[in-house]
Amino acid sequence: MAVDTATVNRIGLEKGDYRGLPTTLCQGCGHNSISSQIIAAAYELSIPPERIVKFSGIGCSSKSPAYFMNRAFGFNTLHGRMSAVATGATVANRSLRAIGVSGDGDTASIGLGQFLHFLRRNVPMVYIVENNGVYGLTKGQFSATADKGQVLKKIGENPFLPIDVCQMAMNLGCGFVARSFAGDPKQVKELIKAAFSFEGTALLDIISPCVTFNNRDESTKSYNWGKEHAEPLQDVTLVPAREEIQVDYDPGTGSSVELHDGSILMLRKLHRDYDPTDRMEAVRVLEESRSAQVLITGLIYFNPTQPVLQDVMHQVETPLAALPEASLRPDAASLEALQADLR
Amino acid sequence: MAVDTATVNRIGLEKGDYRGLPTTLCQGCGHNSISSQIIAAAYELSIPPERIVKFSGIGCSSKSPAYFMNRAFGFNTLHGRMSAVATGATVANRSLRAIGVSGDGDTASIGLGQFLHFLRRNVPMVYIVENNGVYGLTKGQFSATADKGQVLKKIGENPFLPIDVCQMAMNLGCGFVARSFAGDPKQVKELIKAAFSFEGTALLDIISPCVTFNNRDESTKSYNWGKEHAEPLQDVTLVPAREEIQVDYDPGTGSSVELHDGSILMLRKLHRDYDPTDRMEAVRVLEESRSAQVLITGLIYFNPTQPVLQDVMHQVETPLAALPEASLRPDAASLEALQADLR
Amino acid sequence: MTTAAIAPARAASPSAEQAPRINDFSIVAATVNGSGSQTANMAIIRALFRMGIPVSGKNLFPSNIQGLPTWFTIRASADGHLARQETAEILVAMNPATFLEDVKNLPPGGVCFYSDQFTDGLDRSDITYYPMPVQALVREQEPPKDLRDYIANMAYVGVVAQLLGIEIEAIRGALMTHFQNKTKPVDLNLRMVEAAAAWAKANLVKSDPYRVRRDNRTSGKILVDGNTAAALGAIYGGVSFAAWYPITPASSLAEALQDYLPQLRTDPATGRATYAVIQAEDEMAALGMAVGAGWMGARAMTSTSGPGLSLMAEFAGLAFFAEVPVVIWDVQRMGPSTGLPTRTSQGDLMFARYIGHGDTLHVVLLPGNPTECFEFGWKAFDLAERLQTPVFVLSDLDIGMNLWMTDPLTYPDRPMDRGKILTADDIQALGTYARYRDADGDGIGYRTLPGTEHPMAAYLSRGTGHDEEARYSERPEDWTANMERLWRKTETARQYVPAPVVDRLPGAEVGLIFVGSVDLALQEARHQLAREGLATDSLRIRAMPFTAEVTNFIEQHDRIYVVEMNTDGQLRHLLQLEAPAHAARIGSVRINNGLPLTADWVRRAIRAEEGG
Amino acid sequence: MTTAAIAPARAASPSAEQAPRINDFSIVAATVNGSGSQTANMAIIRALFRMGIPVSGKNLFPSNIQGLPTWFTIRASADGHLARQETAEILVAMNPATFLEDVKNLPPGGVCFYSDQFTDGLDRSDITYYPMPVQALVREQEPPKDLRDYIANMAYVGVVAQLLGIEIEAIRGALMTHFQNKTKPVDLNLRMVEAAAAWAKANLVKSDPYRVRRDNRTSGKILVDGNTAAALGAIYGGVSFAAWYPITPASSLAEALQDYLPQLRTDPATGRATYAVIQAEDEMAALGMAVGAGWMGARAMTSTSGPGLSLMAEFAGLAFFAEVPVVIWDVQRMGPSTGLPTRTSQGDLMFARYIGHGDTLHVVLLPGNPTECFEFGWKAFDLAERLQTPVFVLSDLDIGMNLWMTDPLTYPDRPMDRGKILTADDIQALGTYARYRDADGDGIGYRTLPGTEHPMAAYLSRGTGHDEEARYSERPEDWTANMERLWRKTETARQYVPAPVVDRLPGAEVGLIFVGSVDLALQEARHQLAREGLATDSLRIRAMPFTAEVTNFIEQHDRIYVVEMNTDGQLRHLLQLEAPAHAARIGSVRINNGLPLTADWVRRAIRAEEGG
Ligand SMILES: Cc1ncc(C[n+]2csc(CCOP(=O)(O)OP(=O)(O)O)c2C)c(N)n1
Ligand SMILES: Cc1ncc(C[n+]2csc(CCOP(=O)(O)OP(=O)(O)O)c2C)c(N)n1
Ligand code: SF4
Ligand code: SF4
Ligand SMILES: [Mg+2]
Ligand SMILES: [Mg+2]
Secondary structure: OOOOOOOEOOOOOEHHHHEOOOOOOOOOOHHHHHHHHHHHHHHHHOOOHHHEEEEEOOOHHHHHHHHEOOOOEEEEOOOOOHHHHHHHHHHHOOOOEEEEEEEHHHHHHOOHHHHHHHHHHOOOEEEEEEEOOEEOOOOOEEOOOOOOOOEEOOOEEOOOOOOOHHHHHHHOOOOEEEEEEOOOHHHHHHHHHHHHOOOOEEEEEEEOOOOOOOOOOOOOOOHHHHHHHEEEOEEEEEEOOOOOOOOOOOOOOEEEEEOOOOOEEEEEEOOOOOOOOOHHHHHHHHHHHHHHOOEEEEEEEEOOOOOOHHHHOOEOOOOHHHOOHHHHOOOHHHHHHHHHHHO | OOOOOOOEOOOOOEHHHHEOOOOOOOOOOHHHHHHHHHHHHHHHHOOOHHHEEEEEOOOHHHHHHHHEOOOOEEEEOOOOOHHHHHHHHHHHOOOOEEEEEEEHHHHHHOOHHHHHHHHHHOOOEEEEEEEOOEEOOOOOEEOOOOOOOOEEOOOEEOOOOOOOHHHHHHHOOOOEEEEEEOOOHHHHHHHHHHHHOOOOEEEEEEEOOOOOOOOOOOOOOOHHHHHHHEEEOEEEEEEOOOOOOOOOOOOOOEEEEEOOOOOEEEEEEOOOOOOOOOHHHHHHHHHHHHHHOOEEEEEEEEOOOOOOHHHHOOEOOOOHHHOOHHHHOOOHHHHHHHHHOOO | OOHHHHOOOOOOOOOOOOOOEEOEEEEEEEEEOOOOHHHHHHHHHHHHHHOOOOEEEEEEOOOOOOOOEEEEEEEEEOOOOOOEOOOOOEEEEOOHHHHHHHHHOOOOOOEEEEEOOOOOOOOOOOOEEEEEOHHHHHHHHOOOHHHHHHHHHHHHHHHHHHHHOOOHHHHHHHHHHHOOOOHHHHHHHHHHHHHHHHHHHHHOOOOOOEEOOOOOOOOOOEEEEHHHHHHHHHHHOOOOEEEEOOOOOOHHHHHHHHHHHHHHOEOOOOOOEOOEEEEOOOHHHHHHHHHHHHHHOOOEEEEEOHHHHHHOHHHHHHHHHHOOOEEEEEEEEEOOOOEEEEEEOOOOHHHHHHOOOOOOOOEEEOOOOHHHHHHHHHHHHHHHHHHOOEEEEEEEHHHHHOEEEEOOOOOOOOOOOOOOEOOHHHHHHHOOOOOOOOOOOOOOOOEOOOOOOOOOOOOEEEOEOEOOOOOEOOOHHHHHHHHHHHHHHHHHHOOOOOOOEEEOOOOOOEEEEEEOOHHHHHHHHHHHHHHOOOOEEEEEEOEEOOOHHHHHHHHHOOEEEEEEOOOOOHHHHHHHHHOHHHHHHEEEEEOOOOOOOEHHHHHHHHHHHOOO | OOHHHHOOOOOOOOOOOOOOEEOEEEEEEEEEOOOOHHHHHHHHHHHHHHOOOOEEEEEEOOOOOOOOEEEEEEEEEOOOOOOEOOOOOEEEEOOHHHHHHHHHHOOOOOEEEEEOOOOOOOOOOOOEEEEEOHHHHHHHHOOOHHHHHHHHHHHHHHHHHHHHOOOHHHHHHHHHHHOOOOHHHHHHHHHHHHHHHHHHHHHOOOOOOEEOOOOOOOOOOEEEEHHHHHHHHHHHOOOOEEEEOOOOOOHHHHHHHHHHHHHHOEOOOOOOEOOEEEEOOOHHHHHHHHHHHHHHOOOEEEEEOHHHHHHOHHHHHHHHHHOOOEEEEEEEOEOOOOEEOOOOOOOOHHHHHHOOOOOOOOEEEOOOOHHHHHHHHHHHHHHHHHHOOEEEEEEEHHHHHOEEEEOOOOOOOOOOOOOOEOOHHHHHHHOOOOOOOOOOOOOOOOEOOOOOOOOOOOOEEEOEOEOOOOOEOOOHHHHHHHHHHHHHHHHHHHHOOOOOEEEOOOOOOEEEEEEOOHHHHHHHHHHHHHHOOOOEEEEEEOEEOOOHHHHHHHHHOOEEEEEEOOOOOHHHHHHHHHOHHHHHHEEEEEOOOOOOOEHHHHHHHHHHHOOO
């Protein structure tokens, strides 16, 4: 069978091979647009779907692994507990590429503790927070990322400061911290591609409007607010390892960072100079974005030097889950030997 | 009965009236020295012990509420769950002054999520983390505040970055962030006094060496390390509301902040200028302290403007727990009236 | 172009000469969720209710926000039987995705109102079809764009009202209630109802036997869902602290608290709240907060469903052991695990009774309808404070979220019971205090509340072993004595919990035992069985620990069946432990498919056990 | 000044002419915790063991790190009865705080070795006192300052060894084992032992009847604690993932994993680990991680105790419902709540069996000694993977942390059972795949492991309702069918779990049923009862679901008593549910005071039930 190279990727798969079941989310939900970009990113990177493993918690956002990559295994876990399951699973099989999709309630309310410990361990996974400031699936209560003063129909006004998951990630030493907006599909896709190429936890905080419960213009999680206040730090493009770099910036107009698999993330300068490898700068930009109420997007912080959990634990490269009995069960003589001490 | 004013405080109580049961912690444990300073602070502030309520989680540190202020009620709750219980209790009775004592395992490992949500709600309580970088009560495993590279006899080397509870508190908008060292009893005491006078969550991260499991000189949680690396930001002294201010600094040698009850915390300048009301400065000093491996102590951040949870919820001043039946149960007519809608 | 022109009268009818069926049928509205059909369905239900016709509404909805099939069943029953029925005679078909299936489910002689855009599935000759020109009617009304979907649903209200004989005035009243007397939305909706009714009158020929007729069988009753009733019960029980975390089907309980508290419990002098409601970060924290508040002396509660209950295990054990009064509502949904969030079940009986490691044994209340949700709403606080222990109240999705015709909510008939509390004066008089001393022999010690201004009043509450004065103790005698006292206390509980509801028929040899929402279907089934010659007695348990009536009832009956809605027969298990002498002959009849029970199923199941 | 000079020989003895008691007594060492007496006690135990004398060690320690009383009891028993005894005949008194009380507890004829600094409590005329000049001996040895306390304890080893006749060579061997053949600490400690023994020889006159004599009753046995054995069992079961959170008395299980894994499971080629052990941030995360790893195909486990178990409820339900193999060790301590962390109990039987909301029902293994901890350590993985479900293993503090003389750990007698797993080739051959289809009728579907490279291999695991292909489904039939399959699976489990251990005596009409660490005391009590003329049979249950033997055993006996260590009679309850026909006559004998059971108590309790 001749393969039409126009509609297949490097490994001969069509985009359809990355599809999931039809979505059951609301029409226009930001989460659907992110699912599309996950599909596009994996397709364009030519990752075999069988080599990907998907995770989520519980929520509208957490349903989405059903709606992308049917051919990838996945675990739709418990509310707020994706982190633990993903930790165990990726440790048990370090050969698969992991992507987790969670909500702001799932990650920043009930799941905050696990999320932070996950970051602290640098578990290699693309961790997407589909951030809409609200609990979609339970019909519109505030999550912990809701803005102070935000009003929801059912609940009234939120009196508490929002939790900034990117700031949290900075504190916990995360080496890939990015923010994006579901209304900017190109940026979402390129950042996901970069995240897939990063070895370690890659956090993507994606503002993903809930059209049903939190899309009023004054909400910082709405489409209109996002469109008006989004300020990309850079124009991002991932150049996979094996492709030649086509873009070349004039001095001062862009920079790039190299990811673990050799791909290059090109960062074209927009309004200002920004060095995502400067930690204090990243901390500052997040503080600023918060106080100035702008939606700063793009790659906020990048530090590829930290070892992933599996290396910290000196694990074999072979998936633990794939070790044969001969590797798993020591021989009988060893048991006799150690029992000598017990006699 | 004539009261000997030399040995009693303003409300006529002796220091003994603030005592607890004899400690069962190890001799030399930092937690014991903090208990003494809690006793001294409450005694010197002349707070009636019956107007104080104590909380803790589970751990050696969390045992200590048994060892101070027998005459104060207290709740030794569950491991990592002091925050929730204290939230409910202080909301139910806003007239009592609350002090919570937790460990680093209790707060930063199992309790991290609740701790952060507690801070976010600005629950009025003195929150002390007796930070020894180790699980004392379960005999010496790493907690999440253990230094990277730290070695413990039983467990080996810790490969993860420590969680800095002060940085966390900054992120969550806490208005009173302080760090101290059990080896500096005067500072501990004055900061506890200031914290008692603050309306809102007052976080005290007190390095409190575990002499049994984590007191080797190279541990940043040991007595010797603390003594060698402690760098107080200021020399702190609390002047209660009703006392005249005796200390008066020459211009440039000190400053002060006013607490909610009118007391003044005097901050005598030591090595450098430091303004604890400057948020970015506080964030910077914490980053610096972390990378330079010095133990910066004192009042790190101060912001008295945020309303406490009870005010956010527009609660009556009367303790909810003390409301009479007439306030609690609406009258029969109201029930009839609202049932009209259901007919 | 008028709607009359585009939608010619067309009513294929199998047999026009059927005997009329007055006030006795079910209507199922098949819609898409998120399309706003709730207002329409509520209007029909309330209108029927106000016409004096017993009615219930059961919503079968997906765990999803928008776009999936939803079925709302309205049952009218002159006899007052208001359980779900296995088939509805009347279909209001608004969802193209399920239309063929929905039509197939109609019984012979059934009626199908359908949106006239559907073109397939119109070929059953044994049912009556009525088309509804929904889109055309909407276009004519020109409602605001964002309200189109809502208004569209009012079209079926009008057509159905016209054909069944529901009074437009009753619908107006229903809408007035729904929109809290705001005339603008009422008018907007009513205009559509009237237009649709007028269209139907002009264009459709009534050719089915179903009709409503004004009656007087709802007077003195109310229409309410259990979660609202539970919230009101808590409020009239003096709740002063509630912490919760959103979860279906419990959210609406806490949300009802938030709705009603401001009007009922604002301090007139200061305008401030005499309560606090906190949306916690999860259920563990929610119960933890409630435990803190209950310990302080507030009337404290939380409300959740299965997954949240699992998260509460550790705090439940602490509250039991430290003896903290707190009320925990579990509005049961289908488990294990996340299960089916929008389906009903009675699957948490065992778990709630024993939740927590070690020897825990909890008091559990089991309301059977919204009226009891109200009653147990306030009584639970009295019990919790009297017994100084967590009290679980197990409702379910059917009771909690569906609309029940039920007895009015009765104002508490007694002052609050705050249990055994010592004040500073009491302690001064006694000269001594020990928190966990069993002075009265009922296993219940005397509490002091934090803030009690007496040097001897304080104690340190804890989940660790302790002596009578709450001091940490590892002494075997202290532990044993304390556990024995707790055991006495759970025995004491028997005399305080609500007794079962027993209903007897002459000559009955069969006894049926059950809890909660099984009631509706079971009582209807008993009527059917009695008509068929099988007399049964019934006992509805309303609390654990069980009271003496339960064992007596078992002893009095030759055959006992426990009817319940879970897979493992949990209530049966609990009864077997209660009455070991009869354990082997306690029969089990159970189903666990997520749907409210039907009388037909119960009848068939009992028949099968009884050998036909 | 020599020690001989400062401590004059002094041995007040009540009756020097008592008959000798050889190899049959208990010694209790009363010390302060944190003072390093563990080495001393271990030396005595190991020495006795190597002299061929059956021995056990039970540590009664506080939940505290330093400064509170600790009692370590060593029992030597020629007959091999190694349960705790209610009184120890020999006291080694090192703790001034408890000395008076400790002396009071000695039986008449008992022996008291005491640190010669104590001056009170030396006035009982019915016991033998031996002073020990501990401080003086320490001063003479001049040990490094930080080791003083440890070395001080070796003084009593020497004195006791001398007076009882424990061979110094055996003590040296014991120390060699303890210090892993490092001669420096061995010499340091042994010097003190020898000095103390020499002092005793020179200064004390033996005037009590207790003596040890070399025997050969320990050959083929080992001395080990259950947690170490469990960890080894897991390792030989091929554990590749463990996540845990520190908690007494379970910590030493995970710590033993961390100790042994590097030597046993480092890949020789790369020097890297073929396993991962993670200290999680809490127990919820620990089980969550293990579930993730188990789902991936690793042999995954966690280990905890009561409070941690409570935190695992939600994940336990998920693992049950999503059918993920995972092993959960619960080393039981005293609950409810934080309870008594250093006291033993069998209080989690009910909770573990049913943990999780909704209809959950778990497989539970119940080891009775360290040998079985090893055996169930590896079998649990086989079971979990065969049944695709969480398997709980309930040990307790007594088994887990105390030193048992037990049968050697037996290497697994069969290859690992990885259960039903389909590879890419299998799927290719089948041409179809449905994760939850019950192809074999045993309720167990076929798993694929993530990474299986076939386009049809993948599925989305979930805790929500699903169809056979793991797709979300709310259809009542899908739910019901799935729950029925799960029920079938729990029935299937009966044929895989370990059978009970039955022991019969001729003519026994009384049957005793129990689990776990009750074994030692119960078997000893049966001997006593038999001697007194009451023959009993015993059945030690080793798993839930119960196997057919259990009901048979109940049927075969006129009188049945369930002997257990909890307040509510949990095992009895579970048996009543298993055998409802016999529920009323299943008697209960229970105690829950935190201490390992004694034969005397069991004998008395059975006697009381049997009417004297
Ligand atoms: C333990 C538990 N508590 C509560 C719920 C109910 N619940 C389901 S989704 C959800 C919130 C989801 O919010 P978020 O993570 O922001 O996702 P979104 O729906 O907004 O995408 C909640 C509270 C649950 N499933 N489990
Ligand atoms: C749910 C639960 N898990 C584990 C434990 C066991 N545990 C008791 S204290 C403790 C750690 C205490 O560490 P930290 O809070 O740092 O206090 P420290 O003893 O060091 O003062 C642990 C793990 C417990 N009591 N409850
Ligand atoms: S409710 Fe909100 S979050 Fe959920 S699917 Fe709809 S738009 Fe998306
Ligand atoms: S073990 Fe450590 S933390 Fe615990 S009491 Fe001793 S010194 Fe303090
Ligand atoms: Mg959300
Ligand atoms: Mg600590």
